[in-house]
Amino acid sequence: MAARILFPLGVVFIIVAVALVGGSISFLQPLFSVVLLYVAFAVFFFGFMARVVYWAKSPVPFRIPTTAGQEISLPWIKWSKIDNPSTTGGVLLRMFFEICLFRSLFRNLRSDLRSGWLIHSPTKWLWFLALGFHYSFLVIALRHLRLFVQPIPGFVETLDAVDGMFQIGIPPIYLTDIIILLAVSGLLIRRLCLPKVRFISLAADYFPLFLILGIVISGLLMRFVFRVDITAVKALANGVVSFHPVVPKGIGAIFFVHLALVCTLIAYFPFSKLMHMGGVFMTPTRNLANTNRMAYHENPWRKPPKFHSYEEYEDMYRDYMKEAGLPLEREE
């Protein structure tokens, strides 16, 4: 059990240590910045595509939506158009709520057995932590665009302004930094402390959490403790994006730690459970319309069934059928 937790934690520490060393040695810096970034993004891009293609190669032989509301039925019966969609628009809305608002997770209940009664009560913690984590991650990723894109796009500036509007501390701390720190910690504590979740957790579940926690902490350290030369970082990022990479001098080692953790996460992504990001779009229980009896759904590998035909049946039981007065195809 402990190995599941300690192994991924150890791996993260090793990455941190190696990056610290590598980032401090100037001739290794290109390897720990430019090369790592190119490799990580290439692995991510091709790995992601390959996984999606691998999934897409398998057909969807049956239309199996999980129906979460009233079917389309008689005209006077109120139909649940989103939770049990029978139109493309309905499916799109269902997918929107699922992907953007984590609809299914919002349904979550906790079931407890108390003095002989099973109590099922709504619980929103997981939904709340997941939503907080994913959205703050997204906003932070978008904010980082300011390093790569010149001139800085307007929406990035706006995002930055909104995210930093509380003006707490100098430099001001971003709201999303606080949220992601709390959310990832919450998700980790949950995994470590809730017996059911702990029981099912694998190293592959702890690893991304430790990685992301490392990324967040190293990012905050860079901003508040070991300040790095942001102009130099920006020059490096611009160079990478324009395929004219340069490694400016004087970027602190902590930056290379942050970058190494990010690159590990990106490169690890296509081979891990993080692919739920792609998979959630393709899951047949959510992305299909419940038009099951309305429209034919073809199974590409369907074979005509071998079944006991009526003729065989009648041949087998003709005498009984005759005696019982059942109509026959053939009398003999």
Add this chain to the structure above:
Amino acid sequence: MTKELTPQEMLRIDLTPPNRDWMDIPTVIKPGIYCYPAKPEKVEIVGMPNPHVWSPLDDDWGLPDDWKETFLNGMRERLNKHRSFKIFMDICVRCGACADKCHFFLGSGDPKNMPVARAELIRSIYRGEFTRAGRILGRLAGGRKLTEDVLKEIWYYMFQCTECRRCSLFCPYGIDTAEVTIIGRELINLFGLNINWIQEPVANCYETGNHLGLLPHTFKQNVEFMCMDIEEFVGINIEPPFNRKGAEILFVTPSGDVFAEPGIYTLMGYLMLFEHLGLDYTWSTYASEGGNFGFFTALDMAQRLNAKIYAEAKRLGVKWILGGECGHMWRVVHQYMNTFNGPPDFLEEPVSPITGTRFENASSAKMVHISEFTADLIKHGKLKLNPKRNDHLKVTYHDSCNPSRGMGLFEEPRYIIKNVCNNFYEMPENTIREQTFCCGSGAGLNAGENMELRLRGGLPRANAVKYVHERYGVNMLSCVCAIDRAVLPASMEYWVPEVNVCGVSELVGNALVMEGEHERPTDLRGEEIPGFAKAESEEVTKDV
């Protein structure tokens, strides 16, 4: 085993899993939690592989020498056939949202019955045998090798899932344990390791046309027995048509309704309804099974059994098909039948001959649910109903898993019940509709030897029934599923002894005022209805 456990003892459930690696917890197959193995002759009839005598309690399960290769090849083949399987193997994040959604976990506390853990039994093979990381890092990557013990564990837990899909509702990625179980069972069936409670109905259904193996004349006789009861309790003589060519509608229902209490009362409800309407319909002794235990075996077996329905509709030249109350039958009919054996272009879009309503939601598959059909009749005022005849009942309604999460049939049965009963009470909201709990014995697990598992799995449903029983005095649990009708009585007897089980069509039959009926002091079970002794029955008649 069960017989010795009182409900209080059974309720000592610890829902906290041990602080150990699940791969280190050995699986011990316990009596009362498993079903007897398939008899070789029943495997042979349908031409499935490796028929042999074996026992789950033996060390040697009689596996063929190349079983491991067969299993892995079978898995590879299914990964290539089902996108669902591939995605569900890859994207689970083990968030635990499904963990306490399973009735078997809630009733047993066995942590491997958390849906995520049950799926991990197979996912660990996928990782350990199919992915590079898993092959190299083994357990650190969540992978393990396929061994005989692992196969036995998979066998044990694939038969502790009723494919009810409740977990799938709560999964943020829609991962459906039913898909995993369906495929897991297919793999198990490559070695003749089915359970007999599934295999025998499959073999019967294949040859005689129904799970119970009722021969043509017996099937007809059983239905006619019910007509005699109707004559006695209602005073109407019904001569139902069988295998009649040229009828407008073919009626197919699970054979359980033809055979045993309380399903037979539901059957009486159908017969009375059709007689009252003067419906131009027919029964078939050949396609005399709506249910489909093939679905619990392998998808191609489900297809082979299901093929008879369209074949018979074609032979008889009917226009469309009406289906009785059944759970997994409707999963198959709604989500698989058209793809399996359709499209049935020789049929017509279903139109109610009584109301003229077109059932547009069935325009391609051409099969209509009896609740859709009946709700439409009531809405159009075509039935004369006296709900007072159900006044001795305080009714609640159990949404069967498959019509709920594999179709979305929620309002029709409720509309019917509210029109034929005066006392209707819903169970707590997190236990009904799409969140409904399984009866605990679906997917072919309703064998007697499996009773402890069934009662444990039945706990969440029974617990909700107990709530409305204590609060409102509910004494009748209605449902639209033949397996429910077969198994919930045992669950009720154990957990909530004062509650009986009925089909919705039985309630319709009770309330239906038929032309030419005599005084009806009793319900369809022959039990006296208080206040209906002699000449009271015509007092209050509600025209709907």
